[in-house]
Amino acid sequence: MKTLAANSAQKTEQGRIINDFSIQVATVNGSGSQSSNNVLMRAIFQMGIPVSGKNLFPSNIAGLPTWFTIRVNKDGWVARKREIDILIAMNPQTSVEDVKSLPPGAICISPIELHLDSVRSDIKHYQVPFAELATQTTENIKLRKLLTNMVYVGVVGHLIELDFEEVKKAISRQFEGKTKAIDLNIAAVTKGREWAAQNLKKEDPYYVQADDKTQGKIIIDGNAASALGAMFAGVTVVTWYPITPSSSVCETLTDYMHQYRLDKKTGKATYAIIQAEDELAALGMAIGAGWAGARSMTSTSGPGISLMSEFTGLGYFAEIPTVIFDIQRVGPSTGLPTRTSQADLLSTYQLSHGDTKHIVLLPGTVEECYSMAVNAFNLAEKFQTPVFVLSDLDLGMNNWMSDPFKYPDTPIDRGKVLTASDLERLGKFERYKDIDGDGIPYRTLPGTNHALAAYFTRGSGHNEKAAYTERSDDYKNLMDRLNKKYQTARKYIPKPSMVSDKTAKIGIIAYGSSHFAITESQSQLKTEANIATSYLRIKALPFTEELKQFIQTHERIYVIEQNRDAQLRSLITLELPEFATKLRSVLHYDGLPIDARSITEEIKSQER
Amino acid sequence: MVDAPVTSNQAPAPKTNRIGLTLADYKGAPSTLCDGCGHDAITAQIIKACYELGVEPHKVAKLSGIGCSSKTPAYFLSRAHGFNAVHGRMPSVATGVSMANRDLTLLAVSGDGDTASIGLGQFCHIIRRNVPMIYIVENNGVYGLTKGQFSATADFGSKSKSGVMNELSSIDLCSLAIELGATFVGRSFAGDPKQLVALIKAAVSHRGTAILDVISPCVTFNNHEGSTKSYKYAKESEIPLHDLGFVPFFEQLTIEMEPGTIQEVEFHDGSKIILKKLDKNYDPTNKLSAMNTLQKAIAEKQFLTGLLYVDEKKEDFTTIMDLVDEPLATLSAEQTRPGKEVLEEIMNSLK
Ligand SMILES: Cc1ncc(C[n+]2csc(CCOP(=O)(O)OP(=O)(O)O)c2C)c(N)n1
Ligand code: SF4
Ligand SMILES: [Mg+2]
Numbered sequence: 001m002k003t004l005a006a007n008s009a010q011k012t013e014q015g016r017i018i019n020d021f022s023i024q025v026a027t028v029n030g031s032g033s034q035s036s037n038n039v040l041m042r043a044i045f046q047m048g049i050p051v052s053g054k055n056l057f058p059s060n061i062a063g064l065p066t067w068f069t070i071r072v073n074k075d076g077w078v079a080r081k082r083e084i085d086i087l088i089a090m091n092p093q094t095s096v097e098d099v100k101s102l103p104p105g106a107i108c109i110s111p112i113e114l115h116l117d118s119v120r121s122d123i124k125h126y127q128v129p130f131a132e133l134a135t136q137t138t139e140n141i142k143l144r145k146l147l148t149n150m151v152y153v154g155v156v157g158h159l160i161e162l163d164f165e166e167v168k169k170a171i172s173r174q175f176e177g178k179t180k181a182i183d184l185n186i187a188a189v190t191k192g193r194e195w196a197a198q199n200l201k202k203e204d205p206y207y208v209q210a211d212d213k214t215q216g217k218i219i220i221d222g223n224a225a226s227a228l229g230a231m232f233a234g235v236t237v238v239t240w241y242p243i244t245p246s247s248s249v250c251e252t253l254t255d256y257m258h259q260y261r262l263d264k265k266t267g268k269a270t271y272a273i274i275q276a277e278d279e280l281a282a283l284g285m286a287i288g289a290g291w292a293g294a295r296s297m298t299s300t301s302g303p304g305i306s307l308m309s310e311f312t313g314l315g316y317f318a319e320i321p322t323v324i325f326d327i328q329r330v331g332p333s334t335g336l337p338t339r340t341s342q343a344d345l346l347s348t349y350q351l352s353h354g355d356t357k358h359i360v361l362l363p364g365t366v367e368e369c370y371s372m373a374v375n376a377f378n379l380a381e382k383f384q385t386p387v388f389v390l391s392d393l394d395l396g397m398n399n400w401m402s403d404p405f406k407y408p409d410t411p412i413d414r415g416k417v418l419t420a421s422d423l424e425r426l427g428k429f430e431r432y433k434d435i436d437g438d439g440i441p442y443r444t445l446p447g448t449n450h451a452l453a454a455y456f457t458r459g460s461g462h463n464e465k466a467a468y469t470e471r472s473d474d475y476k477n478l479m480d481r482l483n484k485k486y487q488t489a490r491k492y493i494p495k496p497s498m499v500s501d502k503t504a505k506i507g508i509i510a511y512g513s514s515h516f517a518i519t520e521s522q523s524q525l526k527t528e529a530n531i532a533t534s535y536l537r538i539k540a541l542p543f544t545e546e547l548k549q550f551i552q553t554h555e556r557i558y559v560i561e562q563n564r565d566a567q568l569r570s571l572i573t574l575e576l577p578e579f580a581t582k583l584r585s586v587l588h589y590d591g592l593p594i595d596a597r598s599i600t601e602e603i604k605s606q607e608r
Numbered sequence: 609m610v611d612a613p614v615t616s617n618q619a620p621a622p623k624t625n626r627i628g629l630t631l632a633d634y635k636g637a638p639s640t641l642c643d644g645c646g647h648d649a650i651t652a653q654i655i656k657a658c659y660e661l662g663v664e665p666h667k668v669a670k671l672s673g674i675g676c677s678s679k680t681p682a683y684f685l686s687r688a689h690g691f692n693a694v695h696g697r698m699p700s701v702a703t704g705v706s707m708a709n710r711d712l713t714l715l716a717v718s719g720d721g722d723t724a725s726i727g728l729g730q731f732c733h734i735i736r737r738n739v740p741m742i743y744i745v746e747n748n749g750v751y752g753l754t755k756g757q758f759s760a761t762a763d764f765g766s767k768s769k770s771g772v773m774n775e776l777s778s779i780d781l782c783s784l785a786i787e788l789g790a791t792f793v794g795r796s797f798a799g800d801p802k803q804l805v806a807l808i809k810a811a812v813s814h815r816g817t818a819i820l821d822v823i824s825p826c827v828t829f830n831n832h833e834g835s836t837k838s839y840k841y842a843k844e845s846e847i848p849l850h851d852l853g854f855v856p857f858f859e860q861l862t863i864e865m866e867p868g869t870i871q872e873v874e875f876h877d878g879s880k881i882i883l884k885k886l887d888k889n890y891d892p893t894n895k896l897s898a899m900n901t902l903q904k905a906i907a908e909k910q911f912l913t914g915l916l917y918v919d920e921k922k923e924d925f926t927t928i929m930d931l932v933d934e935p936l937a938t939l940s941a942e943q944t945r946p947g948k949e950v951l952e953e954i955m956n957s958l959k
Contacts, residue, residue, distance in 0.1 A: 216959070217959065218955055218958035218959050219958060220958050228951075228954065231946065232945055232946065232951065233945070234939075234941060234944030234945045235944075236707075236708070236936040236937070236939060236944060237704060237707045237708055237936060239704070256954075260946045260950050261944070261946065263932050263943070266932060266933075268930050268931060268932040268933070269929060269930050269931055269932065270932050270936065270939055270943050270944060271936065271944075272707040272929050272931060272936065274703065274707070274929075276700065276733075277729060277730070277732075277733040278729065280697060280700065280730075281697070281699075281700035281703075281729075281730055281733065282700075283700075284693065284694075284697045284699075284700025284701050284703075284704065284730070285700045285701070285703045285704035285707070286704060287701060287704060288671075288691070288693075288700065288701035288702060288703060288704025288705040288706075288708070289704035289705065289707055289708040289936075289937075290704070290708075291691060291701070291704070291705065291708075292669065292704065292705040292708035292709045292712070292937055293708055293709065293935070293937030293938065294704070294707065294708035294709075294936050294937045295944070296704065296708070310694050310697075311694060311697065314693065314694055404955040404958075404959075405951065405955060407948045407951050408945070411941065412941045412944070412945060444689075445689075445709075445937060445938075446669045446688070446689035446705070446709060446712055447666065447667060447669075447689075447709050447711060447712055447935065447937075448666060449666045450666070451687060453666060453689070454665075454666065454686065454687050454688055454689050454690070455689065455690075456681075456682055456689075456690040456691075456692065457689070457690065457691045457692065458691075458692035459692065459693070459694060460692065467637075468682070
C-alpha cells in the first residue's frame with residue numbers, strides 16, 4: 001500500500017519492519033487493561049525482543065482515559081518513542097483525538113462501532129467487533145469488559161505474529177495459580193486470534209521475530225528496584241505516607257520484607273514499617289530511628305518533599321542519618337500527580353532554611369535505583385546526614401528491562417559509632433568534634449551503657465560537646481566543619497559515567513531517567529546529521545571533579561533535563577561560573593517522559 | 609543514726625538508690641528558665657521519681673519539642689541521651705526511637721503550644737499507636753518562649769498579662785486523649801509535688817503512651833490575677849480525685865486501709881498505684897465515667913487532678929508491630945541483609 005510508508009524505521013527486503021515499532025493502547029482507567037498490556041509486553045520480552053512499557057495514567061481511580069505504550073526495539077532503545085505505529089483505540093472518549101495524533105501510515109485497531117475509518121483515511125484501519133467476541137467468550141457481564149482487553153491481545157498478536165505459546169506463558173504468569181482465570185483469558189486471546197485470522201487481511205509492515213536479546217534479563221520498575229535495594233541495605237525502620245508516584249516503593253518493600261525479613265526462629269519482624277499520619281511525621285520517625293541507631297528511610301513525592309523541609313534541616317544540622325526517596329512528579333503544588341519530571345533537583349539539594357546542602361543520588365536506570373539505594377544507607381550513616389535518592393515517575397513506575405541486580409559487594413557500613421568499650425578505651429567523647437580531619441564526628445547510640453556516652457541532640461546552636469551555644473565562634477566552627485564533611489563526601493559519592501567520543505566537540509550532560517533517550521538521540525545525531533557527542537551522566541550531588549574536566553574538554557555543552565528552569569545547568573553555573581557561556585539547555589517539561597526525537601531536533605536546531 | 613568518728617572533713621556519703629546512684633546522678637545541667645517557673649518544679653519531680661524508682665539513666669531517651677518546657681530535658685538525667693526535636697513534632701521522633709530500640713524508656717516533655725497547637729496531630733497519632741513512652745505536657749496556657757501569647761489550652765475568659773481576654777474555648781488535652789483511646793491519662797499541678805511524683809512513677813511503670821497534663825505556671829507571662837493557670841488559681845481550685853500512693857514492684861508492702869476506700873491499679877512490671885478515695889467515688893479504669901467526670905468538670909470550670917484514666921490491657925505499638933526482642937538498632941548484618949540466594953530467587957522471578 002502506498003500510504004503505508006514506514007514511519008521512520010528501516011524495512012527488510014519484503015517491506016517488513018521487524019522488532020522496531022511502538023504500540024499504544026488507549027483505554028479507560030479501572031477497566032482492567034493493565035493485565036492485558038502486561039501480557040502483551042511480557043510475551044514480546046519472552047520472545048527475546050527488547051521492550052519497554054510506559055503507563056500514562058490519570059490521577060483518578062476509574063473512568064478517565066489512560067494510555068499504555070509498548071515500545072519494541074531490536075537495538076534496545078527503551079526510552080519513550082514519540083510516534084505511535086500501532087494504536088489500539090479502545091476508549092471512545094479519546095479515540096478521535098488518538099487517531100488524529102497518529103503519523104501517516106500508522107495502523108489503528110478499534111472497535112467496529114466507533115467508525116474510526118471516517119476520521120482518517122491515510123492510516124490503516126483494522127476494525128474489530130470486540131463486544132461480540134467478548135460476549136462469545138463469557139456469559140458474565142462483569143468479566144466481559146475485562147476479557148475484551150484480552151481479545152485485543154489476540155488480534156494484535158495475530159497481526160504482528162506474536163508467538164501464541166509465549167502469550168499463554170505470560171497469561172499463566174500474570175494470573176499465577178488461578179486456573180479458571182488463566183483458561184478464560186487464554187480463551188479470549190484465542191477468540192481474537194481466530195477472528196483476526198479469518199477476517200483481517202494483513203496490510204501493514206509490523207512484525208515481531210524471535211531474537212535472543214533479552215536472555216537473562218529481568219523486567220522491573222524503579223520503585224520495586226529501590227525497595228529491593230533498601231531491603232538488601234538492611235533497612236530496619238521504614239516510614240511513609242501514601243502519595244503517587246512513590247507509594248509503591250514502600251508497598252513493594254512491605255511485601256518483600258514480610259517474605260524475607262521475618263526472624264527465622266521466632267517469625268517476628270526484624271523491621272518496622274509505619275504508615276505515618278503525614279510526611280512531617282514520616283521523616284520525624286525516620287530521623288528518630290536513625291538517631292537511635294536504626295537504618296531508616298522514608299519515601300515521598302512532590303507535596304511530601306516540601307513538608308519534609310524542616311526535619312531535613314534538623315537531620316543536616318544535628319547530623320542524623322536517614323534516607324529519603326523522592327520519586328519526582330510534576331509540580332508546583334499538586335501539579336500533575338501522575339506525570340513525570342526532574343524539577344525537584346534544586347529544592348531537594350538545598351532543602352530547608354539556612355545554609356543547607358545535601359548528598360543527592362541520581363539513579364538513571366532501574367539497576368541504579370537498586371544499587372544506589374544500597375549505597376544511600378551506607379552514605380547516610382558514614383556522613384551522619386539525610387541522603388536523598390532522587391528518582392522520578394518514569395523510572396519509578398514504569399517497567400524497564402535490566403540485567404539482574406548484583407548482590408552488594410561491600411559490607412554494611414554503620415559509620416563512626418562508638419560503643420561502651422570504645423568509650424572506655426578513649427576515656428573521652430565529644431559528639432561534634434572533628435577528630436579525624438574529615439569533618440565527620442563520632443556518635444554514640446542511646447542505650448550505650450557508659451558514663452561518657454550520653455549527649456544532647458538539638459537543632460539549635462551547639463558546640464563540639466553538643467552543649468547549647470549562641471556564640472559566634474561555635475556557630476562558625478560548626479558550619480565550617482559541616483562544609484568540610486560535605487567536601488569529604490565528594491570523594492565517596494558515585495562518580496559520573498562518561499562516554500567520550502574523541503572527535504566530539506559537543507558534550508552532553510544529564511542525569512536520571514533522561515539516560516535512555518539521550519543515548520538514542522546520540523545515535524540519531526550521528527547517523528542523521530553526523531554530529532558526534534560525548535556524554536557525561538551525573539550520578540550524585542555534590543559534583544565531583546570529573547564534571548570540570550568534561551566541560552573543559554568540549555567546545556559546547558548541552559545540559560539536558562526534564563524541568564523548565566534548567567536546574568542542573570544553574571547549579572553547574574553556580575559552582576563553575578567560568579564555564580557559564582559554554583552551557584546550553586535542552587529542556588523537556590510537558591509531563592511526559594523525555595524522548596530521543598525531541599532531544600535530537602532541539603540539538604540539531606541549536607547547532608544550525 | 610550512730611555517730612561515726614570524724615576522720616576527714618568530707619561530708620557523709622550521700623544516700624543511694626537500689627542501683628547505687630545518688631539523687632545528683634539524676635540531675636542535669638543547671639536550668640536557664642526564669643526563677644520560679646513551674647517547669648523547674650516538674651523537672652525536680654522527674655529527677656526524684658527516676659531516682660526513687662532506680663531507673664537506669666542510660667536506658668532512658670529524653671525527648672522534647674521546642675519551647676521553655678521542651679528545654680527541660682537538658683536539666684535532668686544528664687546520663688541519658690536527649691533529643692530536642694522541632695516544634696510540635698516530638699511524637700514522631702519518639703515513635704522512630706521506640707521502633708529502633710524497644711529497650712529504651714522514652715521520657716518526653718512538651719509544652720501546651722508544642723502539643724495542643726502545632727503538634728496536635730502528632731499528639732493524637734502517638735496516642736492512637738500507643739507508643740510506649742511518658743509524655744508530659746508542661747501546661748502554662750501560654751507560649752513562654754515566644755513571650756506570652758495565648759496557647760490553645762488557655763481557658764475561655766482567662767486574661768493575658770496585658771489584660772486581653774481569651775475568647776476562644778480551650779482544648780482539654782486529657783479528655784481528648786481519653787477520647788482517642790489513650791491508655792494512661794493523668795492531670796497534675798507543678799505545685800503538688802506529692803501527687804506529681806506518684807503519677808510520674810506510675811507513668812514510668814505503664815506500658816503504652818502515658819499522658820500527663822501538668823499545670824505549670826509561667827511566672828513571667830501568666831501568673832497574674834485573671835489567669836487560670838497561675839500558682840494562686842491552681843492552688844486554690846485544685847480538686848484531687850484521690851490521694852495517690854505508688855508502690856514499686858521492688859517494694860511489696862501492704863497498705864492497711866478500710867475496705868472500700870482504696871483502689872489498686874497494677875502495672876505490667878508489678879508496680880501498683882494505690883488510689884485512696886476522697887469524697888468522690890472515682891474509678892479510673894472506667895472510660896465512660898472518666899469522660900463524664902471530665903466533661904462535667906470542664907462545664908463547671910473545675911480543676912480536677914489525679915489519675916484520670918488507665919487501661920493496662922491494650923497492646924502497645926512494639927507489640928502490635930511484632931518486633932523481634934532485640935533492638936532493631938543493633939541487629940547484625942546477618943539478621944538484616946538477606947542472603948545471596950534470596951536476591952537470586954527474586955531476580956529469577958522477574959525474568
Ligand atoms: C515551626 C516553628 N514555629 C514557631 C516557632 C517559635 N516557637 C518557639 S517555642 C513556641 C511556643 C512554645 O510554647 P509551649 O510549647 O507552650 O512552651 P512554653 O515555652 O510555654 O513552655 C513557638 C511558637 C518554632 N520554634 N518553630
Ligand atoms: S517564660 Fe514562662 S515558661 Fe518560660 S521559663 Fe520563664 S516562666 Fe518558665
Ligand atoms: Mg506553654
